[in-house]
Amino acid sequence: MDTDLTDLIARVAMRDQAAFQRLYTQTSGRLFSICRQILRDHHLAEEALQEAFIQVWHHASEYHCERGSPLTWMSAITRYRALNILRSRNPREQITDTAEAEEETATDPLDHFINGIHDRKVHYCFEALSQEQRQSVLLAFYHGYSHHEVAARLQSPLGTVKSWIRRGLSSLRRCLS
Amino acid sequence: MKNISQEVRQELAARYVLGIMHGKARQRFERWLMESFELRQETWFWERELNNLPLLSEDSPPPQRVWKNIEHQLNGHSTKEKTWKRTSLFGGALAAITISTLIALLVLPQQDIRISHEMIAVIQNQTAQPLWTIKLDEQGGYLVLRPENIEKPTDKDYELWLLKSGTQPVSAGVLPVSQGEIQVRLSPSQLQQLMAGQQIAVSLEPPGGSPTGQVTGPVLYQSTFVRL
CATH class of the missing domain: 1.10.10.10 (Winged helix-like DNA-binding domain superfamily/Winged helix DNA-binding domain)
Known part of the structure; x- marks a missing residue:
């Protein structure tokens, strides 16, 4: 699967929309779970997931194997987006x-x-x-x-x-x- | 960034990846990441290890509207056609017009788009080692090209291209490969291209640069300018 994902990310780096949609289809379930674990709010989790994929679109060319598998790299991006949203809220919430x-x-x-x-x-x-x-x-x-x-x-x-x-x-x- | 011990580097990177470093400390760390390859490597270590851990719950498919929103956002600030379609070698690659690009296009006067800030782009290889640092002095209207860690290819030259969505790449000349930086003065149209696109690419060309004025060799690297 990772080889496939690497191939998809390489194509996304070349601005291949179909590859981006396939990447989304294959990974969004896992990444959405990460967002929900951190944010525990469905709407905020959706917002984080959306931001994460926008980042993936813009930064696909920066992926390389030292950052782990493609899914690991995307998980890191997703966690950072979710954490950003979490920290920007009122701490009491x-x-x-x-x-x-x-x-x-x-x-x-x-x-x-x-x-x-x-x-x-x-x-x-x-x-x-x-x-x-x-x-x-x-x-x-x-x-x-x-x-x-x-x-x-x-x-x-x-x-x-x-x-x-x-x-x-x-x-x-x-x-x- | 001051020289810090490996131990401190490890701790900072772990805190950053775990998410327990907040606010200004986090921003400062991200700045250090730009400067230190060792710190990036340490950060990647933690990202690899932690983000590979099993999830607590099963995958949960997001609602369909999330994908619709992503499509909408990527299309949002430009025309749909330009954003998604690959109109040329670079047209698609640069299709997503950023907010800063829009500001540059819409807010700044067209006759004088220079503002009093510097922008910088670092061109890196696949292992994130910097090859060139490219600095734009907008007031002076010139680029400073500094080779970091690059060898001259046999019988070839590296050529720098200024990229903007929907237009052909514009050459900014052959990149230096020996020690020392050089300055390249930009014409108004080159500067406008750079400010509008804020992205660059490097291709491998015959000695002296592309004979046609357009990219003829393989595109090896791409980078984006960030405002200092």
Whole structure:
């Protein structure tokens, strides 16, 4: 699939509209899930997805393999757009008590996160983190939480959470290299 | 950007990609990214690792209106035909007219489109290493071309083209490959082409440049000007 996506991106870089539409068809489902995970608002998620694809259209020629697979590169662009929208809102609105957020609190999907990792090395590296480090990093990654929001969610002091994230990232960096 | 240790670079890049770096710190980091290849590599490392993680939920198809909106937005500021159709080698490539282009076309007086800011474009290879830095001095009406890391091709020259949607590329001459920068004075029509399109490309041409005044060799690189 990635070879196909690389080919599509190369064609998008040459301003091939049909290729762009195929790229959208093949990837928008995954990218929309990323937007929804972070924004938890259907309309904002649509806005982020739209912005992400506009970026892909304009920057397709900047893709190269050091940025990961095409889908990884597009996921990064999408996350940044979603985070931009999230941060531009009133901070008080960022953790909303929507049904989705309630559900997430009740059955924390991050508990099951490790089972979903197929790459053995990545699996090992996340498993090697302390539970607090892993939870903090993943809350920031999957839901776009700030330090303050992670602290509120985990009911822990801000300084402690900052330290968990810093050490968690540092351990991951060493382990994944 | 000051010289910073590898450890700090790693931490900053991780914080940036994770999204816990906000506001001005984030903007400053993005500026550093333009200057440091090592920092870009570190950022790509985190982007690769984190964005490859499994999703928490299944793919969820977006409503059809999102694609309609994307189409509309890409067509929005220009005519539909020009934006999407490939009218020439470059016509399609540059079809999406940006807001800044519109401002340049609509707001600035046509007789004197120069304003008191500099613009810069960096031409990079496939691994994002800079090959040339191109600076536009709009007041002086000239380009400063600085080779960064480029070797002269055998029996060929690199030629710089100014691109604008819906028109033929306009040559800005042969790019320097040896040490030291050169200045190229732009004619009013070249300057207008550059300001309107804000994009450039590099093609491989016979020694001395294209014999026809149009692109004859392969197009190797493209870049976009950003305002400093």
